[in-house]
Amino acid sequence: MNYRVLPNTIISIVRSFGSEYCVRNSDLCGMRYYSADFILSPEGHLLTDHILLTDDFGKVIDLIQGEQNDVMHYKGILCPGFINTHCHLELSHLKGKINQGTGLKGFIKDFVKIRQNIKSGIDSAISAADEAMFKLGIQGVGDICNTDSTFEIKKTSSIRYHSFIELFNFNAGKVQLTFEEGIHNYLSAITAHKYASVIPHAPYSVPPALFLMIKKYQESLKTHWCIHNQESEAENTMFLSGTGELWDFLNDVADMQWFEPAHATSLQYSSNFFPENNNVLLVHNTYTSKSDIEFLKGEDEFSRTWLSLCPKANRYIENKLPDIPMFFDSGCNLTVGTDSLASNDSLSVLEELKSIHHSFPDIPIENLLTWATRNGAEYFGWDDLGSFKKNCKPGIILITHANANQLTAASQVQRIL
Numbered sequence: 001m002n003y004r005v006l007p008n009t010i011i012s013i014v015r016s017f018g019s020e021y022c023v024r025n026s027d028l029c030g031m032r033y034y035s036a037d038f039i040l041s042p043e044g045h046l047l048t049d050h051i052l053l054t055d056d057f058g059k060v061i062d063l064i065q066g067e068q069n070d071v072m073h074y075k076g077i078l079c080p081g082f083i084n085t086h087c088h089l090e091l092s093h094l095k096g097k098i099n100q101g102t103g104l105k106g107f108i109k110d111f112v113k114i115r116q117n118i119k120s121g122i123d124s125a126i127s128a129a130d131e132a133m134f135k136l137g138i139q140g141v142g143d144i145c146n147t148d149s150t151f152e153i154k155k156t157s158s159i160r161y162h163s164f165i166e167l168f169n170f171n172a173g174k175v176q177l178t179f180e181e182g183i184h185n186y187l188s189a190i191t192a193h194k195y196a197s198v199i200p201h202a203p204y205s206v207p208p209a210l211f212l213m214i215k216k217y218q219e220s221l222k223t224h225w226c227i228h229n230q231e232s233e234a235e236n237t238m239f240l241s242g243t244g245e246l247w248d249f250l251n252d253v254a255d256m257q258w259f260e261p262a263h264a265t266s267l268q269y270s271s272n273f274f275p276e277n278n279n280v281l282l283v284h285n286t287y288t289s290k291s292d293i294e295f296l297k298g299e300d301e302f303s304r305t306w307l308s309l310c311p312k313a314n315r316y317i318e319n320k321l322p323d324i325p326m327f328f329d330s331g332c333n334l335t336v337g338t339d340s341l342a343s344n345d346s347l348s349v350l351e352e353l354k355s356i357h358h359s360f361p362d363i364p365i366e367n368l369l370t371w372a373t374r375n376g377a378e379y380f381g382w383d384d385l386g387s388f389k390k391n392c393k394p395g396i397i398l399i400t401h402a403n404a405n406q407l408t409a410a411s412q413v414q415r416i417l
Contacts, residue, residue: 031055034396034416035071038404039063040079042389044370046404052078052388052396058417059393077402078416079369081139081395082349083376083386086226086283086308086337088144089153093118093125095341100316104232105249107317111342126153129347134158136348137397137413140377140385142226142281142308142337148185151192162380163189164226167210168201170254175210183217195380197221200273202228203266204238204250207258211273218275224380225274226281226308229267230288232318239266267292271301279379283308283337285322293330306333306379309371311355312346313339325360328367335379336372350399350413357407365404 032054038046041063051071053061097118098110130153133141140160143150154161165186169178182198189196198221200206200214218225230236237244242261250256262269267288274280282288285307296302311321316339327334338347353368373394377386385394396417401410 031061032058032417033071034074034078036074036076036078036398038077040077040366040369040373040388042374042387044366044374046077046366046369054396054417057393058395060388060390062390063388074398074416075400076411076414077365077369077399077404079397079399080373080386080388080392081397081415082137082372083140083142083335083380083382084133084138084338084347084349085142085281085306085335085376085379086144086310086339087133087141087347088340088342089126089129089141089150090122090143090145090147091115091340091342092129092347093122093341095125095345098342101319103245103318104234105245107343108249122149123153125341126150129341130154130157130159133347135413135415136346136350137395137415138347138349139395140380140382142224142376142380144340145185145189148188151189154189154193157193160195160382160385161193162195162197162224163193164197164199164224165189166199166201167214168205169207169210170205170250170256172207172209172255172258175207175213178210179213179217182214197223197225197278199226200270202231202235203270204235204246204259208273209258211270215273215275218278222277224281225278226283227270229270229282229285230265230292231284231286231314233287236265236287239264239269265289265292265295268295271296271299274301278304279381280305281308281335281379282306284310284314284339285327286314286318286320288322288327290323290326290330293327293332302332306335306375308335308337309352309356310337310339310344311352311359313337313343315355316343321359324356325363328363333375333379334371335376336368348413350407350411354407354409354411365402365407368407 034052039050041047051066097114142162144166145163165182167182234244234246238247239262336352349372374386384392398414400412401408
């Protein structure tokens with residue numbers, strides 16, 4: 001039940017009489033108001049007996065305690081639109097094409113072969129995936145880009161995108177060309193949809209010279225940086241000792257003369273290239289340990305580092321989840337991503353949350369929802385998204401068949417605004 005008046009009139013009435021008076025006198029105010037079994041507060045709590053007030057354009061006026069009376073009541077949880085911090089929209093045409101459970105080495109082999117052989121249906125798959133994400137309650141996306149194929153869609157999308165222009169080249173002699181191509185794509189992304197940055201792919205695919213170019217450029221931009229981190233045990237083994245399955249595979253197929261063991265985990269190695277004044281996002285973290293987290297704390301990197309959890313992709317590739325309870329207990333800044341349709345059957349943040357909840361039911365639902373909303377927005381610096389704070393315009397979604405203690409198999413997203 002919604003009534004429409006000019007937003008300035010709504011605000012003046014709220015200021016003059018208070019939000020509760022306006023809710024009880026809806027014919028006068030005409031604002032939009034929403035009630036539900038639970039509403040996620042800006043502080044990350046699931047509130048009962050509250051009403052969310054917005055203007056006609058979805059900007060939050062207030063979140064107040066009050067009786068339901070004539071307010072339309074939704075069954076389930078109302079929360080801001082999701083922030084998907086890790087996606088590969090350009091790979092949407094690869095859904096169902098790559099075998100599951102083959103490990104990182106097997107996934108890379110299949111991915112390279114299959115991507116080279118499929119050239120059709122890319123644009124239509126990107127468009128369909130973009131529309132699906134919005135319907136699934138996603139308001140903002142951190143999207144990995146190796147090409148410019150998604151930029152046109154992003155110009156008119158209902159979703160806010162930050163394009164991570166991802167660089168890699170195993171041949172250390174060709175990194176200058178790789179970097180220049182990356183800067184070209186970065187400038188195109190900025191022109192198309194405003195938000196972008198230049199990032200490395202993974203510690204094992206970026207020679208030190210390219211890492212340093214990216215680091216220096218990012219420091220001049222003071223924007224957002226991310227990297228695929230510790231997706232396999234073999235990645236750590238490679239950096240610890242220069243041995244293992246991943247090293248053997250890469251040494252067979254690429255020019256790896258630049259590589260030397262760091263005698264440290266891959267995260268500890270890549271931290272040498274974290275740019276100053278940038279928020280850092282570590283993606284996947286399947287084999288990130290307590291000692292790695294303690295290392296970040298000791299290096300004073302912890303407060304500016306976020307971890308993106310993509311549990312369904314972790315299962316798809318390695319059939320293993322990160323130690324999410326350890327991350328939670330350690331006070332990590334956690335966010336949620338979907339990865340790509342090459343490694344997932346959907347781009348649904350809710351399905352990722354359901355996967356975490358099923359495996360780790362002791363983590364409170366309100367924390368899971370905060371990871372998927374406010375935390376992602378804070379990483380990107382999107383102050384107007386991810387929260388029902390006053391003056392935010394975060395989108396409004398309903399999670400059905402859910403309560404403060406449980407997400408169920410039947411839980412779905414219904415977009416309200």
